[in-house]
Amino acid sequence: MKKILLIPFLFYSLFSFAQENTMLRTPSLNPDGTRISFSYQGDIWTVPASGGIARRLTIHESYESNPQWSPDGQQLVFQGKRYGNYDLYLIEASGNTPKRLTYHSTNDALPKWGADGQIYFTSRRAFVQLEWESEIHRIAQNGGTPQRTLDATALMPAPSPDGKFLAFVRGACRVSREAYKGSANRNIWLFNTANKKYTQLTTFEGQDIYPDWGGKKLFYLSAQNGRYNIFQQEIDASGMAKGNAVALTSFTDEGIRFFDVSADGSKIVFDRGTHLYLMDAKAGAKPKELKIEVTRDYHFDPIEHKTFSKSANNYALSPNEKQIAFIVHGELFVKPNDKEKKRAVQLSNHPYRDDEPAWLNDSTLLFVSDRNGNFDLFALQSSDKEQANLYKTFKLKIKQLTTDAADEEDILIAPNHKQIVFRRGRGQLVIADLLVDSIKGVSLQNERLLLDGWATPGGLSWSPDSRWLAYALEDLDFNEEIYIHGVEGNQKPINVSLHPRQDFDPVWSRDGTKLGFLSERNNGDSDVWFVWLRKSDWEKTKRDWEEEETPEKEKKHKGDKKDGDKKEKKKKAPIEIDFDDIQERIVQVTSMAGDEDDLMISKDGEHFYFTNDKDGSGNNTDLMSIKWDGTELKTLSPKIRL
Known part of the structure; x- marks a missing residue:
């Protein structure tokens, strides 16, 4: 399978530009x-505080950020992912090869210099086995072994210039949740290094983050108006808040993401939107947008060639079983259903995601794509009248089938290829007729709503006769149940599982006798179950089944057809479902250690195929089969990945 990714840069050039969305x-x-x-x-990078031409200090493929100046202004400490996770690095302000300071496998981030020459930072080391929250550590600027600073969980350290206090943050809510209010909010605290006393400085029920000292005043970001703005708080000699905090900015449309204060507390720099701003550290001061020129070049080649031999997903087999459509990196491909033929043809080429291929017929594919802002349905066909085969044609046409503002996903074409069902938004289940015109192409007709609720239907499955849908749906206790829903008329869905534990992933047997599904109703892991659709089948005894001739045996009695005879195309007989007390006709098929998954049922409905993850690791999964009555358990292929 081959694919060429062309990133749309036409010129490989080196240039400088004033700050425009940089x-x-x-x-x-x-x-x-x-x-x-x-x-x-x-x-x-560094640049004069007045703006102008910036100078790059580092150039590395890892992401590096949060630079902080040393007290003498000669060095910078920053965080970078040069070895897979964030470590701290030291570099001369004039530029040199960075020196690595920390070597732990966890992330070390948000460094701040102390007056004692130590570098304080956020990490998760000592308490990681007991606590979810971070800790504050420190390390000498010359390196060495980091030391835990506090006996409390904390993050975002800010040592005061005189070394008396350490400001920090406590709370677990993500910084990106700017308007959050609740018990997980972040607050500013102060640690007195002399008497070891902890004092909570802010009590706002929302987010207070990123403390920083400017002289004897403490600055921080607070989202009191729903957006992050800079606040200033005076601190007395005992470490208590002196008066109320003063808001220095009052942005309401877009908050401040990060800021820093000069050592004397006179200037503040911050980033907001795509720009940097400088302002005096006093109420009423007007921020000035900095005009900065940066030279830029690519870290990597702008054109990248890749050959994919794995990572394909969402594959679909054509009705004649001669071709396979699949997705790689959000693009649609097709290849022959022949392991000896390796070449795949790319059908779509769009920067947005294409997904969920489904064959309407041997020359028409339906798929979903968010190329117009949200996921819609599209149809793909050959536009070459002489070559309808999607693998061979050089001319393709794509037609958009839906234009609703909500996402349309989870498409499933009926076995008769005349209807399609898909999910719209969160909880709408929509069915429509499929019309194929030689001139106009594919279109959806007679669209109607089967389901409209808060829960999302999952595991959609058509019955072989295209008259019923099965799916899993959560109730108000967030417990999934299996439903059968008739698509003709205004039928209501019927709960066929009725159990307080999870039931999901329904699968019809093609002979129309069983509806298989996975359930966690025993022992907490998922096992294979099924429900008898006809009461007469459920009432049969073991002897009844043993004495009943199978279609294969009947065929032997009648004799095989002669070579060259054409196969008779039998119309699918309507499936008979006895809904009275159907939940009483549920049968457990497997009870193995680990989870069963990826359920399928043989054509004659006799055997169930599934995977079993023995130890829950995902690395010890077997492909197995079992007869519907729990006998004939076999391992078809050990240690596979689906």
Whole structure:
């Protein structure tokens, strides 16, 4: 399978430009407020505080950010992923090869310099086996072994210039949840290094983050109006808040993402939107947008060639079983259903995601794509009248079938290829007729709503006669049940599982006698179950089944057809379902250790095929089969991945 990814850069050039949507991030002011460091393109840069031409200090394929100036302004500490996770690095402000300071397998981030020359940072090391939250550690600027600073979980450290206090944050809510209010919110705390006393400085029920000192004043971001703005709080000699915090900014449309204060507390730099701003550290001061010129170049080649021999997903077999459609990296491909023929043909080429291929016929594919802003249904056919085969044609046409503002996904074409069902939005289940015109192509007709609720139907499955749908749906206790829903008329869905534990992934047997599904109703792991659709089948004894001739035996009695005889095309007989007390006709097929998954049923309805993850690791999965009565358990292929 081959695919060429062409990233749309036409010129490989080196150029500079004034700041226009350049996303300069995590700025920091040097001690005297004359220079700014920041992160751009995952590298560390410096620039005069007045703006102008920036200088790149690092160039590496890893992402590097959060630079912080040393107290003497001669060095910068920053965080980078050069070895797979965030570590701290030290670099001269004039530029040199960065020195790695931390080596732990966890992330070390958000460094701040202390007056003692130590670098304080956020990590998860000592308490990781007991606590979810982070800890504060420190390390000498020359390196060495990091030491835990506090006996409490905390993050975002900010040591005061005189070394008396350590401001930090407590709380578990993500910083990105700007308007959050609740018990997981983040607050600013203060640790007195002399008397070891902890004091909570902010009590706002929302988010207070990123404390930073400017002289004897503490600054931080707070989302009191729903957006992050800079606040200033005076601290007395005992470490208590002196008066109320003062808001220095009052943005309401887009908040501040990060900021830094000069050592004397006179200047503030911050990033908001795609720009950097500088302002005086006082109420009423007007921020000034900085005009910064950066030179940029690509870290990697702008054109990348890749050959994929795996990572395909959402495959679909054509009705004649001669071709396979599948998705790789959001693009649609087709190849012959022959392991000796390796070449695949790319059918779609769009920067947005194409997914869920489904064959309407041997020359028409339906799929979903978010190329117009949300997921809609599309049809793909050959536009070459002389070559309808999608694998061979050089001319393709794609037609959009739906234009609703909500996403349409989980498409499933009926076995008779005359109807399609799909999910719209969160809980709408929509059915429509499929019309194929030689001139107009594919269109949807007679669209109607089968289901409209808050829960999302999952595991959609058509009955062989195209008259029924089975799916799993959560109730108000978030417990999934199996439903059968008639598609003709205004029939209501019928719950056929009726159990307080999870039932999901229904599968019809093609002989129309059983509806298989997976259930966690015994022992907490998923096993294979099924429900008898006809009461007469359920009432049969073991002897009845043993004495009943199978279609294969009848065929032997009548004699095989002669070579060359054409196969008779039998119309699918309507499936008979006895709904009275159907939940009483449920049968457990497997009870193995681990989870059963990927359920399928043989054509004659006699055998169930499934995978079994013995130990829950995902690395010890077997492909197995079993007869519907629990006998003839076999391992078809050990240790597979589906």
